[in-house]
Amino acid sequence: MLKCRTVWRKLAPLARASSTVCRQNVRRTGLTHGRLPAQVPAAHMSTGPTGGGRENQLYFLLVGVTCVGAGVYAYRTVKGDQLRYQDRIDEISSRQEKFNTENSDTPSESEPVLAAESVEATETQVVPKPEPQAEPVPESEAEPSPEPQAEPLPEEPSPPVPDAEVEAPSETTEPPLAEEPVVEAPPEEPAEPHAVPVVEEEPLPPSEPSPIELTESPPPPEPHVESDPPAEAAAESPAAEPPEPEPQPELVSESVGESTPVSLKVPSHTPYLLIGGGTASFAAARSIRARDPDAKVLIVTDEPDLPYMRPPLSKELWFSDDPSVTETLRFKQWNGKERSIYFQPASFYINPEELEGAENGGVAVLTGRKVVHMDVRGNKVKLDDDTEISYDKCLIATGGVPRNLQVMERAGEEVMKRTTLFRKVDDFKSLDKVSRNIKSITIIGGGFLGSELACALGRRSNDSGLEVIQMYPEKGNMGKVLPEYLSNWTTEKVKREGVKIISEALVKSVTCKDDKVEILLKDGRLVKTDHIVAAVGLEPNVDLAKSAGLEVDSDFGGFRVNAELQARSNIWVAGDAACFYDIRLGRRRVEHHDHAVVSGRLAGENMTGANKPYWHQSMFWSDLGPDVGYEAIGIVDSSLPTVGVFAKATSKDTPRAATEKSGTGIRSESETEDTATSPVASSTPAPSVEQHRDDYGKGVIFYLRDKVVVGIILWNVFNRMPIARKIIKDGEEHADLNEVAKLFNIHED
């Protein structure tokens, strides 16, 4: 304070002085500071009109020269750019030619030109904007880019395009041009970046009704729209026929409609590329298709199956009475409605090779292929069979792989043969088979998956005499999620399902002896079993991070993305692999089904221009047998302080009863799809479910962080998730959580 005052005292006169000088140009009087008079002339000189005409002139001359110099430099650079650019194109086209001739199949002359032009298109798009931004920007960036493109293009396309046209019928093959970042035929090309400016430039109006269509399409035309004209042109061009399986579908097939001998069945360009074929990917595909009318979506997955949902693999499928359930993968929901684990039957999807030619777009799934390399700058990926696919927008939804215990990995082949890391359909099938033929099975892991499998297998054990053991380092089931008292209560329930629980068990070593697996625990206990299921967590699959240059989060694992699920321009991540910023709850990574759906849907929206952050909280649920079921939302970590409000449960408060009453299938479905069918009126009362005399029949548990509710579990209380979601969203400090609990009406059904 004092310092300030002294400083101010010193400076104030100065300030005053210079201001008065400036204003009036008059000498000072009565100023405290002695130095002032000396300063007045200084101030004078710098500002006054008496500063000297000569100095001014010099000054202006200097500035002028500098400006001219800058202008010259800028002009030279721009010109040089164009030249350099042209050189590069020539170089690339010569490279293409070499490549074409190498590939023997009748290369056409227009090919390199086609290549050149399409590459040109990309180059123009890529070069001026090395890092194309998110949705809003592509629109604007696409605007300027057609401009520079328009100039070089009209000169070029006019000769080559007629060439292409002429040669179109005679062309027969299109060897894979792997370097093609944006593989578009030249006629389509101008239409590519932007419909509007292009329509004027379009030299082939008759064959291009599509650009016109495009101009009519609602603004802003998104970059992916460029794939549509090719599609339309494909339908319209005279020589067009359904493009046969070949490496570069739209490039040639659209303008040319020819066949290729090499049938790799992989489109070389797709507007939307989704890496990974799980829940998040499917949700994104659906979202994209809903928002972008004729979108073409390609899903690449290394699994052999079409997208399916995982929760039934550890729950409903095990409770099915159908002996062929491993084949049909259908399960009966509580109310009798049957459905498949597959999101959609195969007829929903189109073949990858038909994707480009599809008039109304569609979703294509490429199974059994893994993306091994990602070139972010070039907007393309490489598969494990060296095929390259370029994209406009990409989603990484690679999920994860089950973790394994280190002791298991060191244990040797014999043990590995008797171990299941459970995640996929195949794991379910093999575990189902194995569990029928053995006497004892051990599940390592006390979390969601482990407990659910233990309950499912325990149920089976009643019929088959299978011994089911579950071991984990915590004190009780769901020890990392539920507060201790509830975890203990849950453990008792699991025991009642027929499971032998070994808690506080740390595995020291695993060996195979006499066809039995022996698990030695650190405290000396020895467990002998026939088969092990390891459910010890999920390792997010971030293999692509290295090649793509994407950030991996060190705290939670997974790709680090922002609140809008974007990792880099044109790349989004959703599902288990995404470590995202939740505006409400902070940075997190969630491994639940509903999160995959919500984040996949959000990513799809953002890929089509929505720019929405993660806002709608996802939830999760678990059923441990027919009597224990809960839904939860937010951060549910047992290390947080909790407040639980409980009421006595009646026989009506079970998961089974909840679904029967609401007439919907899976309990969670009652919240989702707008099932307008009225609840099944004739729901029979839950058959002799034991009355819960326990304390924790049903209730609500709040998880607090700094006195704010960040997580809620609805314990045997269903269809109240919207209230819970609202409370988390508000993020308020509530003085009395009992009052908040009243909102849930836990005593009612």
Add this chain to the structure above:
Amino acid sequence: MSYCRQEGKDRIIFVTKEDHETPSNAELIAEDPDDPYEEQGLILPNGDINWNCPCLGGMASGPCGSQFKEAFSCFHYSKEEVKGSECIDNFRNMQECMQRYPELYPQEEEKESSPQADSDSGSASAAPPESSTLTPETDSTPGPDNTLPTDNQTVS
């Protein structure tokens, strides 16, 4: 009588029905119906149809998605006395398309897809009856990812 106990950092409260009978004094922040971040219902604040609404299931995204959208949009914006009466062709297109994919669109649902002379909320129910009955076969978001009707009803 409710009672409370503390187990370490966790607090447990048991309440009877009477305890919870008095209305709650917990305050919730008022919802903004136009909040762009929130999950939207079937009809957006500006009157457009939200094709991404989970209530539509896969209708707008499947192979017959564009036909469905055309038919439904026509119906939605129809100002005729018999709403949607001019949309017969669109609906017929949609029906034809759906017949090509019997697996996705079970045939017995076709009858329900004809335009109904309803209000907008009625139009919303026109789609869901198909989609909900299609849900077991075609639809796929089992996880509770949207609670739009329940949201409005229970929270507001």
